[in-house]
Amino acid sequence: MALHGRFVHYHHQKRRETLYMGSSAIGYTRYYICHSIDQSSETFTGETRVSRKNLAVFVSGGGSNFRAIHQDSRIHGDIAVVVTNAPSCGGAVYARDHDIPVLVYPASDRHPDGLSPEALATALTTQYSIDLVILAGYMKLIPDSIVQSFPRAMVNIHPGLLPSFGGKGLYGSRVHSAVISSGARVSGPTVHFVDEEYDTGPILAQSVVPVYPDDDPDTLAARVLKQEHILYPQCIAAICNDRVSWRDDGIPYIWKAL
Numbered sequence: 001m002a003l004h005g006r007f008v009h010y011h012h013q014k015r016r017e018t019l020y021m022g023s024s025a026i027g028y029t030r031y032y033i034c035h036s037i038d039q040s041s042e043t044f045t046g047e048t049r050v051s052r053k054n055l056a057v058f059v060s061g062g063g064s065n066f067r068a069i070h071q072d073s074r075i076h077g078d079i080a081v082v083v084t085n086a087p088s089c090g091g092a093v094y095a096r097d098h099d100i101p102v103l104v105y106p107a108s109d110r111h112p113d114g115l116s117p118e119a120l121a122t123a124l125t126t127q128y129s130i131d132l133v134i135l136a137g138y139m140k141l142i143p144d145s146i147v148q149s150f151p152r153a154m155v156n157i158h159p160g161l162l163p164s165f166g167g168k169g170l171y172g173s174r175v176h177s178a179v180i181s182s183g184a185r186v187s188g189p190t191v192h193f194v195d196e197e198y199d200t201g202p203i204l205a206q207s208v209v210p211v212y213p214d215d216d217p218d219t220l221a222a223r224v225l226k227q228e229h230i231l232y233p234q235c236i237a238a239i240c241n242d243r244v245s246w247r248d249d250g251i252p253y254i255w256k257a258l
């Protein structure tokens with residue numbers, strides 16, 4: 001891989017960065033001189049002035065990843081809106097408790113006042129000026145038109161190590177059952193950018209947990225979920241601070257200041 005250390009000449013503290021891939025920092029180290037990162041409305045990372053990002057989070061369930069992201073002060077962005085197909089789910093309740101607007105999508109017999117794809121796209125792009133869409137356990141398909149409105153700006157977390165154990169029908173405990181049945185000795189969450197297919201978008205980061213011989217889907221899910229709450233906020237913080245670079249072949253990676 002053609003990743004080499006380099007110096008960015010800046011007049012503050014020298015820092016070492018290591019290519020970050022999940023819970024372990026491996027391999028590639030570079031050095032740069034950077035401004036410190038602060039919590040003001042604008043921050044410097046390396047040579048770039050970064051403004052706070054507007055975030056949209058999509059949820060269908062308990063929303064524990066949404067909460068982990070919302071509570072992480074390192075993230076240089078604000079959750080402007082939550083989108084759900086299940087307005088009484090834990091994630092939507094948490095949003096309302098924190099005065100975050102909740103949109104219902106899609107419209108259905110149960111929720112006839114839900115948005116159309118066009119209305120959702122307009123709300124995200126125009127009304128809320130969303131910079132990054134975060135899928136956090138959202139169980140409905142995202143329309144292609146919305147995926148295409150957020151190129152390199154829509155991410156998902158999957159509870160298995162992609163590209164294995166993903167695709168249509170592999171979600172929730174089905175993922176963990178498939179991992180256990182396969183005899184794989186490791187599992188863990190994958191954060192990836194979203195394309196028009198299920199679980200095939202470019203992988204941003206992963207972390208690894210052991211799979212034990214006596215695991216069942218629940219015990220493995222709990223071990224993976226714990227890592228999700230660490231990994232996903234780290235990824236969102238990196239994206240919001242423009243610490244994601246893209247290889248020429250379309251693979252993204254995170255540089256983490258140590």
Ligand code: GRF
Nearest residue numbers: 061062063064065137158159
């Ligand atoms: C997580 O396991 C995530 O990997 C998957 O959906 C689940 C959402 O859990 N995409 P929560 O609603 O964030 O608790």
